[in-house]
Amino acid sequence: METMRERFSAVTSRLLAEQPRLAVVLADITADSFGPACRRYPDRVINVGIREQLLISVTGGLALAGLRPVAHTFASFLIERPFEQIKLDLNHQGAGAVLVSAGASYDYADSGRTHQAPGDVALLGTLPGWTVHIPGHPDEAERQLRAAATGHDLVYVRLSSAANTVPLEAAPGRLAVLRAGRQGTVLVAGPLADAVLDATQGLDVTVLYAATIRPLDTATLRAMLAAPAVVLVEPYLAGTSAPAVSGALRDIPHRILGLGVGRRELRCYGTPADHQAAHGLDARSLRASISAFLGG
């Protein structure tokens, strides 16, 4: 299957032709895939080299000039390294932008800690105004990228080499109901949905799917809440969205279990599947955690 990152460069290259105010800012990563677009639109496809502070500041400057900038590199270098530039050169300037990352939490498991960014979504959570997409399929990523390209707001699209077998998003920004049950709710974001569907086979639980985690679709969460117990399954730092879920249920005594990537450095290499299991996010581990918490 085509990866989300391949879809990103293909779709964005086409959008450059359709939307004269769209600009792409790169820091060498994925620059080869944008080569044809860069030759055709040299003023709107800008590769600043391995300069990630400049990547974000140029993005802010392009927005101040009236363009719609899309900035891209690996999540660790897009969000963590230039975080003050995001805070000041985007948010504080009142500048809109689309940040599109690759690599996710452990797509590059064999590259080690330097190329892993499980804290990106939590970091952006300290800033106002961000829409955060966690696509679970290239089709979902494409829809999100197309919508973001015409906006003026702050949008983060977190691409991953992991994906579900089919797109699961029912409506943009809304939680999709994958399964309805009585003992509790499992809310899963992005590419971990297939593992959660495996893990909850035969369990009497509701499974909700988020391709957009921020803002959280609290209306659907509340409408589907059969029992006040929620298991969050996120492919980044465990518990990142627990405050949002708890806030949505503030008038209801409730329990939350946040599953996701642990804070502890694994200090091992291997494959994404190895890391998924090490963080307890494979189907077998998820089933054990969910059953223990919900008493199933």
Next chain:
Amino acid sequence: MNGMTSTAARTAAGRPAPASYADLPRLMSLMTGDAKHDQAATSTLDVLWVLYDRVLRVTPQTAADDTRDRFLLSKGHGPMAYYAVLAAQGFLDPAELPGFGSSGSVLGLHPDHLLVPGAEISSGSLGHGLPLAVGLALGLRAQQLTRPDGTSPRVFVLLGDGELDEGSNYEAIAFAGRAGLDGLHAVVVDNASASHGWPGGIEARFAVEGWSVLRTGGRDHAALHAALTAPHPGRPHLVVAAVEPRDR
């Protein structure tokens, strides 16, 4: 305030007409409460005045035009001189000046461009203005904006020599040089405040990356004007404006 309103004519909109260079100390006093200001407080004053009075093609009436020149104050510390010039040029109501730094004022110890009329960016954290200016100049170039007389909007950014300690500037200096970004103009006010200095001169660091560079006196209006308007086809332009060394 009384001096302003009694001596300066008013525009049709009720705003004071642009004041002169001689009015700036009094406007600064409205913020500081001091009759006189030390050299540190006024290190940027002459550059700012020459830019707004003689170089920048932007007025309160064209402040929202796509084709206006942009001035970015990167060195956001000590913005009294900047606010005084904005007030003198009619961007900012002088009645705002006495509230400087107080709750409810639009004028903070570091400028917020969503609050200050005429300010193009918010600054205070060092090392952000020049990289933002690179993006702004790229964005203006991409849109091929031109004024009726055929000229293109330009970007000017003011930094301090101490601010060049921040590494983010070097990402911007190198890239702007290689991109031949001739819409970009950096002015570094050099009061020798960088802790470890710049052996060989600030301008050497820009020149090696392909910038056009000039050094001039930071209090000499004619020399500043000449340096700021010198031709630099195909290259970004640096003016180092030397002022009195900061007291240590």
